[in-house]
Amino acid sequence: MSAPWWDPIAMIDQMWALPFMVNAFRAGTLAAALAGTTGWFMVARRQAFAGHTLSVVGFPGAAGAALIGAPVWAGYLGFCTATALVLTGPRGRSGSSSTPRQGTSRGDGAAVGTVQAVSLACGFLFVALYAGLLGGTTSLLFGSFLGITTGQVTFLAGVSLLVLVALALLGRPLLFATVDPDVAAARGVPVRRLDMAFLLLLALAVAGAVQVTGALLVFTLLVLPAATAQRLTCRPAAAVALSVAIAVLVVWTALTVAFYTPYPFGFWLSTLAFTGYLLAVATSRAGHLRHIRLQLHRPRS
Amino acid sequence: MFVHPFMVYALIAGTAVALAAGPAGYLLVLRGQVFTADAMSHVAFTGALAALAFGIDPRIGLAVAVLAAASVLGGLGNRGRADDVVIGGLFALVLGLGVLFLSLYSSGRSGSHGTAGVGVLFGSILGLDAQQTAITVIVVAAVLAGLALIGRPLLLATLDEAVAAARGVPVRVVGYSYLALVGLIVAQATQVVGALLVLGLLAAPGGAARRLTTRPGPAAALAAAIAVASIWIGLTASYTLPTVPPSFSITAVAATCFALAALPRPRTRKSTSPETTGTGTTETVRRAPASVPSDDQATARTRAP
Numbered sequence: 001m002s003a004p005w006w007d008p009i010a011m012i013d014q015m016w017a018l019p020f021m022v023n024a025f026r027a028g029t030l031a032a033a034l035a036g037t038t039g040w041f042m043v044a045r046r047q048a049f050a051g052h053t054l055s056v057v058g059f060p061g062a063a064g065a066a067l068i069g070a071p072v073w074a075g076y077l078g079f080c081t082a083t084a085l086v087l088t089g090p091r092g093r094s095g096s097s098s099t100p101r102q103g104t105s106r107g108d109g110a111a112v113g114t115v116q117a118v119s120l121a122c123g124f125l126f127v128a129l130y131a132g133l134l135g136g137t138t139s140l141l142f143g144s145f146l147g148i149t150t151g152q153v154t155f156l157a158g159v160s161l162l163v164l165v166a167l168a169l170l171g172r173p174l175l176f177a178t179v180d181p182d183v184a185a186a187r188g189v190p191v192r193r194l195d196m197a198f199l200l201l202l203a204l205a206v207a208g209a210v211q212v213t214g215a216l217l218v219f220t221l222l223v224l225p226a227a228t229a230q231r232l233t234c235r236p237a238a239a240v241a242l243s244v245a246i247a248v249l250v251v252w253t254a255l256t257v258a259f260y261t262p263y264p265f266g267f268w269l270s271t272l273a274f275t276g277y278l279l280a281v282a283t284s285r286a287g288h289l290r291h292i293r294l295q296l297h298r299p300r301s
Numbered sequence: 302m303f304v305h306p307f308m309v310y311a312l313i314a315g316t317a318v319a320l321a322a323g324p325a326g327y328l329l330v331l332r333g334q335v336f337t338a339d340a341m342s343h344v345a346f347t348g349a350l351a352a353l354a355f356g357i358d359p360r361i362g363l364a365v366a367v368l369a370a371a372s373v374l375g376g377l378g379n380r381g382r383a384d385d386v387v388i389g390g391l392f393a394l395v396l397g398l399g400v401l402f403l404s405l406y407s408s409g410r411s412g413s414h415g416t417a418g419v420g421v422l423f424g425s426i427l428g429l430d431a432q433q434t435a436i437t438v439i440v441v442a443a444v445l446a447g448l449a450l451i452g453r454p455l456l457l458a459t460l461d462e463a464v465a466a467a468r469g470v471p472v473r474v475v476g477y478s479y480l481a482l483v484g485l486i487v488a489q490a491t492q493v494v495g496a497l498l499v500l501g502l503l504a505a506p507g508g509a510a511r512r513l514t515t516r517p518g519p520a521a522a523l524a525a526a527i528a529v530a531s532i533w534i535g536l537t538a539s540y541t542l543p544t545v546p547p548s549f550s551i552t553a554v555a556a557t558c559f560a561l562a563a564l565p566r567p568r569t570r571k572s573t574s575p576e577t578t579g580t581g582t583t584e585t586v587r588r589a590p591a592s593v594p595s596d597d598q599a600t601a602r603t604r605a606p
Contacts, residue, residue: 048389049336056497109335110508114559116339117501121552124423124498128546141422216343217400220393227386264404270397277390 015259023148024212028251030156031209032221036244037167038205039226041198044236045178048223049109050087053116054203055218057083058210059141060123067126073155076210079119080203086115088196141216152211159208163201174198175236212251217266221247224273231280246276302540310434311426311493311547315532317441318493319502321486323525324448326507329483331517332459335504336385337374337480340392341487344370346496347399349421354406359421360436363491367484370395375477424495424548426536437489447482451475456517494548501552502528509555509562531555 015021042051057079065075167174177184177191185191210218229243250273257272258265302308329338348366349359377387429437458465458472466472483503490499510524535551542550 043386043389046385048385049339052336052339052389109333110330110504110511110559111563113335113339113500113504114508114556117498117505117552118556120497121501121549121556124495124546125549128549129544216396217393219389220397223386223389224393227390230386264400267397267401267404270393270400274390274394274397 011256011260015256020146020148021255021259023150023153024146024255025252026153027148027156027212028255029248030153030160031212031218032225032247032251033244034156034160034163034205035209035218035221036225036229036247037164037240038202039222039247040229040236040240040243041167041174041178042202042222043226043230044175045198047199047202049112050199051202051206051222052219053087053112053119054080054083054199055206055210055222056116056215057119057203058206058215058218060119060126061207062210062215063123063126063130067130073152073207073211076207077204080207080210081200083115083119084196084199084203087112088192088199141214148211156208156211159204163205163208166197166201170194170197170201213269214266217269220266220270220273221251224270224277225250228273228277228280231277231284246273250276302537306431307427307429308536308540310429310431311536312533314429314434314437314489315426315493315536315551316529317438318486318490319506319528319532320525321441321444321448322490322502323506323510323523323528324521325444325483325486326503326505326528327510327517327521327524328448328455328459328479328507329503330507330511331456332479334480335500336388338483338487338503339500340374340388340395341367341370341480341484342491342496342499343392343399344395345487345491345499346421347395347402349491349496350399350402350406353421354402360433360488360492363488364485367488368481371480371484372477375473375480420495421491422495422497423546424491424493424498426493426547426551429492433492437492440485440489444482444485447478451478451482455479494551498548498552501555502531505552505555505559506531509559512559512562527555527558531558 016025039051042048058076061075061077061079062072063075064070064079065072173184173189174194174197176187177189177194181191206218206222209221212218213221225247226239226243228246229239232242233239250269254265254268254272257268261268326338329335344366345363348362348364350362351366352359352362373391374388377384377391454465454470455475457468458470458475462472486503487499490502494502506524506527509527510520513523514520531551531554534554536547538550538554539545539547
C-alpha cells in the first residue's frame with residue numbers, strides 16, 4: 001500500500017488522494033500559522049502557563065458542548081474566551097507570570113493553576129454526565145486528524161484571519177508592552193487592555209487549533225516552534241516568521257509520518273518539535289561558545 | 302458513609318495526601334513554581350501509562366517518572382528553578398510520549414483497556430484498597446518529615462536566594478530535594494484525584510493560604526486544612542450525589558476556597574493584601590523566623606475570607 005520512502009512526490013500523491021488527509025493538511029497548516037504567531041508572543045511574554053491553561057480548557061468546552069447538544073466549535077470558543085476573561089480578571093496581570101523577576105509577589109501562578117484544575121474537573125464532570133462520550137475522551141484530549149471536516153477547515157480559516165489581522169494591528173504596541181511594560185505604560189500604551197486583548201486572541205487561536213491537535217497537545221504547537229525561533233533569532237519579525245515556518249514544517253512532517261506509521265500524530269508532533277528545539281539549543285550554544293572564544297582571543301591578536 | 306470500606310480508604314488516603322499537598326503547595330506558590338508542578342503531573346501521567354504499556358505496576362512508573370522529572374527540572378535553569386519555556390517544551394514532549402504509550406497500551410490489549418488512560422488522568426479515589434492506602438499514608442509521612450527537615454532553609458532560599466546562599470544554605474540541594482518531595486506528592490495525588498487534577502490540591506489551597514496570611518507557619522497549616530476540607534466535603538458530596546465524580550467535587554471545593562480568598566476585598570485597613578504591593582514578600586522576610594510567637598498584631602493581620 002505504501003509508496004517508497006525515497007519518493008516523496010508519490011507519498012504526497014497517495015496521501016492527498018484521500019479527502020480527509022487533504023483536510024488534515026489544510027487544517028494543520030492553518031493551525032500551525034495561528035499557533036506559531038500567537039505562540040511567539042506567548043513565549044516572549046512568558047505566559048506559557050496561561051497558554052497551557054487556555055489550551056486545556058478546550059476539553060471542557062468540547063465536552064460541555066456535547067452535553068447540551070451545542071456545536072463543538074461553540075463550546076471551544078465559549079470556554080476559551082471565558083477563561084481568558086477570568087485570567088485577566090479583577091487583578092489585571094495576575095494571570096500571567098509575566099515579570100522576569102520570578103518568585104516576586106506579582107502573579108504567583110496559583111490563580112492560573114486553579115483555573116486549569118477546575119476546567120479539567122468540569123470537563124470530567126461533563127463527560128461523566130454525558131456518559132456516552134467516554135470513548136471520545138482521549139480523542140478530545142489528544143486530538144485526531146482523521147475526522148476533520150471541510151466545515152471545520154472553513155471555521156479555522158476564519159479564526160486565523162481574525163487573529164492574524166488583529167495581531168498585525170496590535171503587534172507594535174503589544175511588543176512594546178511585552179518588552180518593557182513600565183515604559184510602555186508611561187508612553188501611554190494601554191498595557192492592561194493589551195494584556196486582556198492578547199489573552200483573548202490566544203484563546204481564539206487555541207479554540208481554532210485545538211480541533212487538530214486536541215486539548216493537551218495544542219500547547220506543543222504554541223510553545224515549541226516559538227521557543228525554537230526565539231533561540232535562533234532575537235529580531236521579532238524574523239522570529240515570528242521563523243516560528244510559523246517551523247510550526248508548518250513540523251505539522252506537515254508529523255502528518256506524513258503519522259500516516260505511514262502506526263503511532264499517533266500527537267506523539268510525532270511533539271517529538272519532532274522537541275527535536276527541532278534541541279537542535280536550536282545546540283546551535284545557539286555552539287554559536288555562543290564561538291563568540292566567547294573570539295572575544296577571548298581578540299585582545300591578544 | 303463509613304459502612305463502605307472503599308469510602309473509609311478514600312477518606313484516609315485523601316486526607317493523607319491533602320495533609321502533605323497543602324504545605325507543599327503553599328511553598329510551590331511562594332516559589333512561583335506552580336507551572337513546574339503542572340509539568341510534573343503530566344509526567345506522572347506519562348509514567349503511569351508507560352508502566353501500563355510495558356506491563357509493570359503503574360505506581361512504580363509513576364514514582365520513577367516523577368522523580369526523574371524532578372531531577373531534570375531541578376537541573377535546568379539556575380538554582381533549581383527552570384525557565385517556563387524550557388518547562389513548557391519538556392512537558393510538550395512528555396505529553397507526546399504519553400499519547401504514544403496510551404496508544405500502545407490500548408491497541409495492544411482488548412477494548413476494555415481503553416479507559417485506563419481516563420483512570421490515570423482523572424483518578425480513582427474510590428477504587429483504593431487497604432494496601433494502597435497504607436502505602437499512601439507511609440509515603441505521605443515520609444514527605445511530611447522531609448518537608449519539616451528542609452522547611453526553614455527552603456523558606457529562606459525561597460524568599461531571598463542571595464541571603465540564603467550567603468548564610469551557607471545549600472540552595473541548589475534544597476531546591477532539588479523540595480522538587481523530589483513535590484514529585485512524591487504528585488505521584489500519590491495522581492492516584493487520588495488523577496494526573497490532571499493534582500493542581501487542584503496543590504495550587505488552590507496554597508494560593509488561598511497565601512492570600513489570607515503572610516505568616517509562613519499559619520499559612521502552611523491553613524493550606525493543609527483547606528486541602529483536607531476539600532477532600533472531606535468533596536467525598537461527601539460525591540457520596541450523596543453519585544453522578545458527580547469525586548475528582549470534580551474535590552477540585553470544585555478547593556477552587557471555591559481559592560476564589561473566596563482571592564476576591565478583591567474593600568481595603569479599609571492600612572495593611573493591604575500581599576498581592577497588590579511588593580511589600581508582601583519583604584514583610585514575610587522579616588517574619589521568617591515564625592517559630593517565635595512575637596506579637597498579637599501579626600495574628601490580627603490574618604483575615605478570614
